[in-house]
Amino acid sequence: KHLPPENSDRVKPFMLWSNILYTKDKEASFELDIPEFAGEAIIVAIAVNKDSIGVTSSSIVIKDDIMIKPSFPRFALKGDKMEIPVRVFNTTNNSKSLTLNSNTSRNFSLKYDTSIVIPAKSSKVIKTKLEALEEGKGYVEFSINDDNKTFTKKVELLTLSPFALQSKTYKGATSVVRDIKIPKKFIGGNIDVTISNNLIGSLRGDLKYLMKYPYGCAEQISSKISAMFYYNKLLKGDTLLKDVDFFIQSGMNIVASRQNISGEISYWRAGGYVNKDASLYAIDTLLMLSRNGYTLDKNVKSMFISNLQSIAKGIDDFTYDVNLRIYAAFILAENNYLEVSTANMMYKNLLSKADHLDRAYLAAIFVSLGEHEIAEGIYSKTMRKRISTLFTQSRSFSSRSSNIAKFFNINSKYFKKDYTNYLDANREFKKIYSTYDKALAVKALYSYLGKESPKKMSVELNLNGNPKILNETTTYSTTLKSKDISIYPLSGITGYSFDVYKNIPYELKNHSSNIKNMDGIEVTREFIDKDGKPVDLKNLVQGSRIYSKMNIINFKEIDNVVINQRFPACMEIINSRVSKGSHKFNNNSISLDNKDIRDDRVLYFLSLEEGKHIKNYPIYISSRTTTIYTPLIVTTKGEFGLPAVIVESMYDPKAKNYVKEVHTVVVK
Numbered sequence: 001k002h003l004p005p006e007n008s009d010r011v012k013p014f015m016l017w018s019n020i021l022y023t024k025d026k027e028a029s030f031e032l033d034i035p036e037f038a039g040e041a042i043i044v045a046i047a048v049n050k051d052s053i054g055v056t057s058s059s060i061v062i063k064d065d066i067m068i069k070p071s072f073p074r075f076a077l078k079g080d081k082m083e084i085p086v087r088v089f090n091t092t093n094n095s096k097s098l099t100l101n102s103n104t105s106r107n108f109s110l111k112y113d114t115s116i117v118i119p120a121k122s123s124k125v126i127k128t129k130l131e132a133l134e135e136g137k138g139y140v141e142f143s144i145n146d147d148n149k150t151f152t153k154k155v156e157l158l159t160l161s162p163f164a165l166q167s168k169t170y171k172g173a174t175s176v177v178r179d180i181k182i183p184k185k186f187i188g189g190n191i192d193v194t195i196s197n198n199l200i201g202s203l204r205g206d207l208k209y210l211m212k213y214p215y216g217c218a219e220q221i222s223s224k225i226s227a228m229f230y231y232n233k234l235l236k237g238d239t240l241l242k243d244v245d246f247f248i249q250s251g252m253n254i255v256a257s258r259q260n261i262s263g264e265i266s267y268w269r270a271g272g273y274v275n276k277d278a279s280l281y282a283i284d285t286l287l288m289l290s291r292n293g294y295t296l297d298k299n300v301k302s303m304f305i306s307n308l309q310s311i312a313k314g315i316d317d318f319t320y321d322v323n324l325r326i327y328a329a330f331i332l333a334e335n336n337y338l339e340v341s342t343a344n345m346m347y348k349n350l351l352s353k354a355d356h357l358d359r360a361y362l363a364a365i366f367v368s369l370g371e372h373e374i375a376e377g378i379y380s381k382t383m384r385k386r387i388s389t390l391f392t393q394s395r396s397f398s399s400r401s402s403n404i405a406k407f408f409n410i411n412s413k414y415f416k417k418d419y420t421n422y423l424d425a426n427r428e429f430k431k432i433y434s435t436y437d438k439a440l441a442v443k444a445l446y447s448y449l450g451k452e453s454p455k456k457m458s459v460e461l462n463l464n465g466n467p468k469i470l471n472e473t474t475t476y477s478t479t480l481k482s483k484d485i486s487i488y489p490l491s492g493i494t495g496y497s498f499d500v501y502k503n504i505p506y507e508l509k510n511h512s513s514n515i516k517n518m519d520g521i522e523v524t525r526e527f528i529d530k531d532g533k534p535v536d537l538k539n540l541v542q543g544s545r546i547y548s549k550m551n552i553i554n555f556k557e558i559d560n561v562v563i564n565q566r567f568p569a570c571m572e573i574i575n576s577r578v579s580k581g582s583h584k585f586n587n588n589s590i591s592l593d594n595k596d597i598r599d600d601r602v603l604y605f606l607s608l609e610e611g612k613h614i615k616n617y618p619i620y621i622s623s624r625t626t627t628i629y630t631p632l633i634v635t636t637k638g639e640f641g642l643p644a645v646i647v648e649s650m651y652d653p654k655a656k657n658y659v660k661e662v663h664t665v666v667v668k
Contacts, residue, residue, distance in 0.1 A: 001348075015314075036153065039068050065092050068100075068142045068153035072598040073569040073636050076132040078163040079664075080569055082638035086126045086142060090118040096436055098144050100126060105138035107159055132159045135503075160600065161503035162641030164658070171202040171487075171497040172430055180485040182500055189502025191480040194495075195487075196473045197457030200445045201495035202235045203429070204475065206438040207231050208499070213435055215562070215605070215650075217594075218255055218265045220276040222285040225251035225440035229289060230446040235473070249294055255282050256300045258356065262318075263307025264434050268594045268605070275560075276324055277397030281436070283308065291335065308332050312342050322353045330361040333368040351378070360407050364414040379415060387411075397559075399651060401432045405440035412447040422448055434651040458490040506644045510661045521561075521608070522553040522623075523647045523659045531583055537642070537658055537665040538643045540570070540634050547585060548630040552647055553623045557610040560650045565630065566601040566643035570667045573597055574631040588627035602630055637667045 014037045021028040044057045067089040073082065090096045097117050104110050110429060112128035130140065141154040170180050182191075194204040210224045225248045232241050258266040265279040266272040283304045290296035311318045311328040320328065329346055332338035343365050354362060359378050366375035387404050398406075408425040411418060425448075429441045457470050464481040469490075480500055487496055510524055527535050528547050535546050567573065575597055594605040611624040642665050649655035 005056045009137075011237040034062055038063050049244050055414040063091055065149070066090060066096070066098065066144050066146055066151040068144065068151060070128075070140070070142065070153060070155055071636075072140070072155050072157055074572070076130075076157055076159045076569050077641040077643070078132055078135050079162060080132045080159075080638065082130050082132075082569065082636050082640070083634070084130050086112070086128055087123050088116060088118060088126065088144070089123040090120060093120050095119050098145060098146060099143075101143045103141045103143075105140075107132065107134035107136055108140060108157070109133055110140060123583050135159050135161050135654040139428045153496055162503045162643050163503040164644055164646055165501055166504045167231075167499060167501035169205050169497065169499050171205060173202050173426065173493050173495045174487060175489050175493045177489070178487040178496075180487075180498065182480060182483045182485065182498075184483055185504055186500045186502050187480055187483060189480055189500055189504075190477055190478045191463075191501075192497075192499040193461075193463065194473075194475045194497040195459060195461060195470050196235070196495040196497075197492060200231065200442065200449060201473060202455040202497050203231070203438070203442050203445065204235075204238070204240070205444065205499040206432065210435055210438055211240060215603075216254070217267050217278065217605075218258060218275070218282040219267075220435045221251050221255050222278075222282040223435040225289065226285045226631040227442045228440045229292065233446060234449065239475070245294075248289060252286055252289055252294055252296065255286060256297065259300055260301060263303035263310075273593055275397070276320055278306075280311075280324060280327055280331065281397075284327075284334075284446045287331065287335050305332070305335070305337050309337070309339075309342070311408075312346070314340070322350055323355070323358055324355065326350060326358045326361045326365075330365055330484050333365045336368075338365065338369070339367060343371075347374065357403050357407055360410045364410050375414075396650070397436070399434065399437055401437045402434075402440050404428045405432075405437065405444040409440070409447045411442065417448055433653045436651065447605050457492040457494055459492075459494045460486075460488040460490060462486040462488070463508035495583055505663075506658055506660050508660050508662065510659050520554070521558065521647050521649075521655050521657045523550065523563075523645060523657050524553075525661060526551045527661075532585070537662050540665060540667045542634055542637050542667055544634050545574075546571075546632050546634060548628075548632060549585070550628045550630075550645065552608065552626040552628070554608045554626075555611045555623050557608065558649050558652065558655050559607040561604075561606055561608055561655070562648060562650055563606070563628070564601060564646045565604070565628075566644050566645070567632065568640035568665050569600070570634055570636045570638065570640045570665065571603060571632045573599075574633060574637045584631070587629060589624060590626050590628060604628060634667055640665050640667070 014035060016032050018030040018032070021030060029051070039062060041060050041062055042057055044055065045058055047054045068086065069089065070084055070086040073083055076082070086100070088098065088100065095117065097115070100112070100114050102110055102112075102115065109131040110128055112126055116126060118124050137156065137158055138155055139156050141152060143150055143152045166185075168183070168186065170182075172178070192205060192208065194201055196202065196204070202452065203379050207227050210227050213220055213224065228241060228248055231238070232244050235241075238495050239529060255265060258270045260266055260274065264274045264276075265282040267275045268276055279439045285306060286296055287301070307318075310332055311320045313327055313331060314320075314325060326346060329342060331337055333343070346362065347366075349609060351359070359381065363375045363378040366372070366378065373658070387407050404425055408421055411421060425444060429445075432438050432441055458469065459468050460467055463485050464478070485498060487494060510526075526549050527537060528549050529535050530545065530547075548565065548567070552563070589609065590606060592604060592606050596603040606626075608626060609624055612622045642660070642662055644658045644660040647656065648657045
């Protein structure tokens with residue numbers, strides 16, 4: 001939801017190869033068709049005979065008699081009205097009276113004066129008015145006919161929505177009539193429908209979300225390939241899982257490449273920051289996939305095992321807390337690498353410090369070691385309770401949902417499949433939020449369902465006022481025309497998932513206030529000039545350099561935050577890593593985990609430190625403000641939509657906010 005669709009490369013590479021040419025005359029000729037290109041090219045010739053090899057090169061200027069050079073922005077937003085200068089060159093020795101013709105895709109409207117006179121060896125600029133009417137890929141093509149020749153220039157241009165993508169999911173399983181009401185704001189948007197005779201089908205929308213999730217940290221890639229593996233076990237042949245083995249193996253290779261010298265997995269890139277929870281989870285996922293036939297380099301695996309053993313034993317170089325030490329031991333036990341002495345040490349020294357989930361892991365460890373009496377002693381104090389009563393809050397990297405999924409998975413896999421716990425877990429899974437939660441839910445349901453054969457199902461689905469009978473798993477997408485959905489199971493249990501999504505405008509909001517929810521985030525933004533003074537967004541000057549100044553305010557520490565700062569099409573982001581001197585202002589109170597610069601946005605990944613509070617008490621005296629500056633240049637005249645900035649925690653739905661200063665900006 002935070003990345004634009006892929007666009008075709010604006011600049012087409014010009015590189016041609018002649019293949020091998022044979023000659024006995026010390027000369028060779030080669031004819032080639034030049035693509036749409038103007039400029040200097042280099043010709044490189046390599047000659048070989050039985051005695052020697054030689055190479056030479058020469059430059060050649062490629063130009064047409066008439067050349068068309070439009071200056072388009074990198075993208076457009078629906079509703080943008082922009083002035084596009086089109087320079088036409090006459091490289092001949094004669095004056096030319098020309099007519100500029102054009103052709104556009106249906107999502108653009110173009111107006112301009114068509115007739116021009118250009119003196120010899122000169123050029124002129126035609127001012128065109130371009131309006132982006134609809135979203136999607138499109139093009140604008142100019143052409144000029146002269147002396148029975150046609151000269152063309154075609155530019156591909158992607159039009160995006162100026163509004164943020166909002167979504168909502170309804171999922172579950174039912175054997176009775178179920179009525180669902182979708183908020184009216186989603187009417188006219190898209191809905192993805194899954195009706196299944198398999199309970200895991202209710203999570204198909206979560207799998208689709210995972211597969212399209214745009215970021216690539218170690219946890220997110222691991223969650224994606226884990227969910228694909230377990231989902232494929234139960235619903236083989238699903239269209240979402242085309243080439244599933246290839247994508248799982250590719251994901252494994254990416255995660256494994258981030259292993260550091262200690263055997264841990266870096267969060268974003270090799271040699272970078274290590275999130276201990278995510279590292280263990282990624283190692284757990286790769287070892288599980290390795291057990292199931294996927295390829296994992298033996299040296300990488302050996303370092304994983306050594307790392308896990310050091311963590312479990314509490315060696316000084318690996319300062320992991322009790323929860324993670326027990327989790328590391330559980331991973332070792334699942335892969336038959338846990339030493340009995342380590343398990344006994346944990347039982348003696350760590351059991352008293354263990355919470356419900358830790359005890360579940362310890363019980364499973366002793367089952368793996370064949371110590372069923374010890375396992376039963378641990379199990380009886382925790383595992384017999386309903387999971388809905390065991391977890392009331394999240395811890396560290398995990399949410400309440402992910403903790404329930406882990407507990408439910410262990411209970412189903414190592415002890416007994418409890419239907420009451422399944423009902424509790426299924427209710428919780430309707431609220432899952434993060435990629436981590438979604439992957440663990442699929443894994444837990446697989447442990448509960450096993451490889452059970454599909455059950456017969458018959459259900460009447462009434463969507464958009466059109467009832468239909470379904471007797472097999474069905475998935476499709478359509479436009480949402482009515483807010484009412486009804487499910488009438490005729491036989492069996494029906495698993496369902498409805499994912500609705502639409503680009504919906506946010507209301508204007510750009511102020512800082514006291515955060516009522518201490519778990520929340522506030523965000524403000526303003527555009528300033530080189531002196532730090534606010535600029536008038538209704539009176540920007542083409543060619544001027546400005547800066548986006550964004551403040552993020554929070555009280556509590558919030559980890560794994562993503563900031564999606566989109567810009568209008570009239571502003572080009574200056575990459576300070578390649579443009580020296582572009583960063584006049586310094587960011588404040590920020591340590592970025594990752595930064596991704598795209599044509600239309602900058603994505604920041606970071607963790608927010610906590611504000612000031614009374615020592616040893618969760619009473620905050622003041623908030624903490626993180627300031628981020630982004631250098632920009634104003635490139636194109638016209639009226640342009642200004643998208644909202646969205647800030648959210650990737651793992652906590654409570655920590656989310658946005659800012660939107662105005663609906664449009666004007667460049668004169």
